Structures are given as C-alpha cells and as structure tokens.
Amino acid sequence: MKQLFAKTALSAALLAALSGCASQADVTAPQWEADKAYKITILHTNDNHGRFWHNKYGEYGMAARKTLLDQIRAEVEAEGGTTLLLSGGDINTGVPESDLQDAEPDFKGMNMLGYDAMALGNHEFDNPLEVLRKQEGWADFPFLSANIYDKETGKRLFQPYQIFEQQGIKIAVIGLTTEDTAKIGNPEYIGDVDFRDPKAEAKKLIAELEKTEKPDVIIAATHMGHYENGNRGVNAPGDVALARYLNEGDLDMIVGGHSQEPVCMEGPNMYNKNFKPGDECKPDNQNGTWIVQAHEWGKYVGRADFEFKNGELRMVSYDLVPVNLKKKVKLADGSKKRVFIQNEIPKNEEVMTFLTPYQEKGQEQLNVKIAESNGKLEGDRNVVRFKQTNLGRLIAASHMQRAKADFAVMNSGGVRDSIAAGDITYKDVLTVQPFGNIVTYTDMTGAEVMDYLNVVATKPIDSGAYAQFYGISMTVANGKVSNVVLNGKKLDPKETYRFTVPSFNAAGGDGYPKISEHPGYVNTGFVDAEVLKEFLEKNSPVDVNKFAPKGEITYL
Numbered sequence: 083m084k085q086l087f088a089k090t091a092l093s094a095a096l097l098a099a100l101s102g103c104a105s106q107a108d109v110t111a112p113q114w115e116a117d118k119a120y121k122i123t124i125l126h127t128n129d130n131h132g133r134f135w136h137n138k139y140g141e142y143g144m145a146a147r148k149t150l151l152d153q154i155r156a157e158v159e160a161e162g163g164t165t166l167l168l169s170g171g172d173i174n175t176g177v178p179e180s181d182l183q184d185a186e187p188d189f190k191g192m193n194m195l196g197y198d199a200m201a202l203g204n205h206e207f208d209n210p211l212e213v214l215r216k217q218e219g220w221a222d223f224p225f226l227s228a229n230i231y232d233k234e235t236g237k238r239l240f241q242p243y244q245i246f247e248q249q250g251i252k253i254a255v256i257g258l259t260t261e262d263t264a265k266i267g268n269p270e271y272i273g274d275v276d277f278r279d280p281k282a283e284a285k286k287l288i289a290e291l292e293k294t295e296k297p298d299v300i301i302a303a304t305h306m307g308h309y310e311n312g313n314r315g316v317n318a319p320g321d322v323a324l325a326r327y328l329n330e331g332d333l334d335m336i337v338g339g340h341s342q343e344p345v346c347m348e349g350p351n352m353y354n355k356n357f358k359p360g361d362e363c364k365p366d367n368q369n370g371t372w373i374v375q376a377h378e379w380g381k382y383v384g385r386a387d388f389e390f391k392n393g394e395l396r397m398v399s400y401d402l403v404p405v406n407l408k409k410k411v412k413l414a415d416g417s418k419k420r421v422f423i424q425n426e427i428p429k430n431e432e433v434m435t436f437l438t439p440y441q442e443k444g445q446e447q448l449n450v451k452i453a454e455s456n457g458k459l460e461g462d463r464n465v466v467r468f469k470q471t472n473l474g475r476l477i478a479a480s481h482m483q484r485a486k487a488d489f490a491v492m493n494s495g496g497v498r499d500s501i502a503a504g505d506i507t508y509k510d511v512l513t514v515q516p517f518g519n520i521v522t523y524t525d526m527t528g529a530e531v532m533d534y535l536n537v538v539a540t541k542p543i544d545s546g547a548y549a550q551f552y553g554i555s556m557t558v559a560n561g562k563v564s565n566v567v568l569n570g571k572k573l574d575p576k577e578t579y580r581f582t583v584p585s586f587n588a589a590g591g592d593g594y595p596k597i598s599e600h601p602g603y604v605n606t607g608f609v610d611a612e613v614l615k616e617f618l619e620k621n622s623p624v625d626v627n628k629f630a631p632k633g634e635i636t637y638l
C-alpha cells in the first residue's frame with residue numbers, strides 16, 4: 083500500500099514538473115494536524131556486500147534481521163507510529179555465493195524484509211550496467227541517486243528521490259552516490275556514466291522539492307562515507323561535508339554508508355572509539371542534520387525514533403541494534419568461546435526457506451579444497467593498504483607468472499580479505515578476489531616504466547590505490563622512485579619490460595595511468611580469481627614465507 087501510494091505521489095510530481103506547473107495545492111498541502119505528535123521511526127542498514135546469509139558463527143544474516151525488523155515495526159505500530167526502512171547501498175560484492183548469483187538472494191531478500199528505498203553504492207557498478215538494471219527489476223523498491231548522469235544525454239540514469247506519505251506526513255528520500263565511484267568503480271562499465279558532485283546536486287534537488295513536492299521531512303540515503311569532522315583524507319567529500327554544505331537543517335537526516343563504520347559519537351566531531359556492539363550510540367549531528375550509519379554486512383539495524391509535531395522533526399532516541407553479534411569469552415579452563423552479546427534473534431523461517439537454495443547452490447561450487455598453506459596470507463585492509471604483504475605479493479606473482487612478465491603491480495584495494503593457514507577453498511580465493519578483473523600486461527620501455535612507477539608506487543597508504551609489487555625492487559622517496567632493479571639488474575631506460583596490472587587499473591581505475599590504449603597493452607582474458615586459484619593449486623602446499631616482503635620496496 084505504502085509503495086503504491088508513494089509511486090502515485092511521485093508521478094503526480096513528475097507530471098507537475100513536465101507541465102511546468104509548480105504549485106499543486108491538492109498534492110502539497112499538509113495533511114497532518116496541528117499540535118498533534120506523530121511517531122516516525124527510520125530503520126537503516128548499509129554495505130550489505132553479499133551477506134544475505136549468516137556467517138559461520140551464526141552472526142547477522144537477513145533471516146534474523148527480518149525477525150528484528152518485524153519486532154520493531156510491531157512495537158512502533160502498537161504506539162501508533164510508522165516506519166521507513168532505508169539502505170545506504172553497496173548491496174553487491176564481497177561474498178562468492180552472492181556474487182556468483184548477481185546478488186539475487188540479497189535483492190529479493192530485501193523485498194521480503196520490506197526495504198522502502200536504497201542509495202546506489204559504488205559497488206553497484208562492479209558489474210555491467212545490464213546486471214544493475216536486472217537487479218532493479220528484482221527489487222520492488224527504488225534504487226536512488228540524484229547525481230548519476232548519462233555523459234552523452236546529460237540525463238539522470240536513476241530515480242533521484244522517492245516520496246513517502248505516512249500519517250499525512252510527506253517524507254522525501256533523496257539518493258546520493260560518492261563521486262569516487264568514477265575512480266573506484268570498474269572503468270570498463272562506467273565510461274559513459276557521469277558521477278557529479280552530490281553536494282551540489284542535493285542542494286539543487288532540495289530547492290526543487292521545496293517548490294514542487296513541499297515535503298515535511300527530507301532524508302538523504304547516501305553512499306558517500308562518514309568521516310570524523312569531515313577529515314576525509316584522499317576520499318571524496320562525505321556526509322559531514324554534505325550536511326555542512328547545505329543550509330542549516332535542509333536535510334533532517336542522512337542515512338549513510340561506504341565508510342563501513344558504526345557512526346557513534348563521543349562528542350562534537352569526535353568518534354566514540356570504544357564503541358562495542360550493544361553500547362549506547364549517539365549519532366552525529368552536523369549543521370542541524372542527523373547522520374547515521376550501521377557499520378556493515380547487516381551487523382546492526384539502526385533505529386531512529388522521531389517525533390513530528392507542527393512541522394518539526396525531533397529525534398527522541400537512537401539505537402544500533404546488534405543482529406546476533408557475538409563476543410569471545412574466556413571459560414574456566416582457559417579456552418575461549420563465542421557467545422551472543424544479546425539474546426539470540428530467531429531466524430525468520432520464510433526468509434530461511436527462500437534463501438537456503440541460493441546458499442546451497444553457491445556452496446556446492448565453492449567448498450572444494452584446492453590447496454593448503456603453512457601460514458596466514460595477509461589481506462586485511464588495515465594492513466594491505468599500508469605495506470607490502472605476502473598475499474598482495476602472491477597475487478602479483480600469480481599474474482606475473484601467467485603473463486610471463488618481468489614484474490607485477492597489484493592494487494591493494496583489489497585484495498579483499500586474508501586467507502587463514504591450512505586448507506584453502508575456491509571460496510577463499512573468491513572472497514579475496516571478488517571483482518572478476520582480468521589480468522593484463524603491457525610491454526614498455528624502461529623510461530616509460532619509470533614514469534608509470536612514479537605514479538603508481540607513490541599512491542598514498544590507506545587507499546585502495548596503494549600498490550603491491552612482485553619481481554621488482556625500488557626506493558620511494560619524496561614522491562619519486564629510484565634504484566629500480568628488475569631481474570637482478572638496474573632498470574635500463576632503453577630496454578623493453580613486461581608488467582601486469584589488473585584490468586581495472588589498466589583502464590585508469592584508482593587514478594593509475596590509463597594504459598589500455600598503449601600499443602604494448604594486452605588484455606589476457608584471464609580472470610584474476612581463476613589465475614590465483616590455479617597458482618595456489620600448482621604451488622600447494624604454499625610456503626607463505628616465500629612471498630613475505632623482504633624490503634624490496636623501501637619507503638624513505
């Protein structure tokens with residue numbers, strides 16, 4: 083019912099816009115009563131990244147989330163209130179069982195959970211646009227983004243906003259996507275897509291809405307990241323910058339994503355660094371706008387209870403509700419055990435019945451052992467984006483060997499997880515390399531290689547652009563590369579060298595030089611995860627020490 087009504091309201095607005103008629107008294111007049119207090123609850127999640135299923139410890143998962151959502155909705159309804167469920171985007175990419183099925187279980191699961199709208203995240207562009215359009219078809223809620231345009235036609239590619247009417251209160255939800263998508267999305271698929279400044283688009287759209295729809299409440303569902311006090315480093319401006327850029331209180335709330343954090347504040351512009359699941363969480367407030375984010379993977383459902391009275395929206399309470407998260411406790415015998423932080427939330431049976439065949443189908447293909455190792459292969463983003471690691475180097479080595487190259491360059495943002503010591507399955511491989519990038523190589527002169535290295539080897543740490551290397555050593559100092567040694571010899575500017583780089587970076591991704599049009603460029607057609615799988619198979623048992631960095635890349 084809610085969906086139907088909202089769509090009717092939207093088409094009325096579109097008609098009004100098309101006919102150039104700005105005022106539609108019947109459509110825009112407030113329907114709420116003066117001096118009456120209305121209860122509105124905004125529920126939110128973000129960065130699902132393929133986690134439709136619970137993890138091996140029974141944490142999170144859509145089936146338990148459904149039970150929790152139903153409980154909250156019943157509670158709110160019993161008090162005469164209404165709810166809206168929003169997602170901050172990045173439904174795609176991260177778990178092979180989901181990735182292999184184009185996140186079908188995730189999107190159809192979101193229908194069952196009753197999502198009302200989502201922001202488009204950068205990872206929605208990891209696949210060709212046709213896949214995203216197919217996913218839009220599966221979803222019975224809109225994919226929102228006001229700042230994504232077709233380069234050629236100059237027209238928006240997605241629905242910019244959706245109007246929801248609840249209890250006579252008109253709520254506009256606008257969608258915004260990080261401009262960084264242009265840099266971190268797969269360039270093969272987004273060449274014709276223009277990611278414009280979301281701040282400017284939001285300002286423009288809000289001004290339009292104030293004239294046409296006259297919403298009582300405006301919420302932005304964004305995928306831009308929350309950065310403490312707006313300190314975004316190399317990232318594009320996020321939610322804090324957005325709220326500060328707009329007029330005070332233009333936005334009532336930002337439901338965010340992308341930085342994958344529980345946004346819980348200690349004080350103004352200061353994170354609560356000690357936040358643990360189950361603790362009280364104070365969301366951020368910037369320039370009169372509440373900013374919330376529910377970490378990642380459906381670990382929490384964010385719940386913001388508001389009171390609406392005489393056109394004013396006031397937050398009454400906020401909670402990040404853990405979804406079956408566990409903590410480790412020490413037992414009397416000294417061993418450790420994982421226990422639920424709060425009472426276990428039962429899994430919704432209907433959702434389980436729906437998701438199980440997808441999970442089984444995915445697992446069949448993935449749980450076969452392909453190799454084993456004698457230690458951990460390090461791919462944690464807090465390590466691999468900061469220094470050379472055995473896994474970053476091993477992946478680079480696998481590309482180098484497949485392309486018979488002299489050296490290999492691997493972006494650390496393409497290394498998505500670690501591999502634990504012991505048995506390795508195809509699932510482990512796909513978790514590390516979920517993007518389906520193609521191994522490419524390029525033959526270049528030593529002089530060209532130097533220019534290339536001066537760009538890629540000087541990318542900042544703590545970014546996905548930070549490069550892992552294999553088969554090469556060098557010194558990096560003051561934004562310049564020197565002492566480059568290849569095949570045991572100093573780099574010769576006149577010699578020709580071959581190196582590999584993922585297709586994503588060859589096309590200019592991560593701000594790497596675009597080399598896909600270089601005369602020496604070859605797209606091998608080999609998918610990265612398959613190359614890695616075969617390399618692990620051939621080198622099993624894998625000696626992790628063989629790939630450990632030994633000072634090849636020296637940063638001064």
Ligand SMILES: [Zn+2]
Pocket residue numbers: 172203204205305339340341
């Ligand atoms: Zn993201």
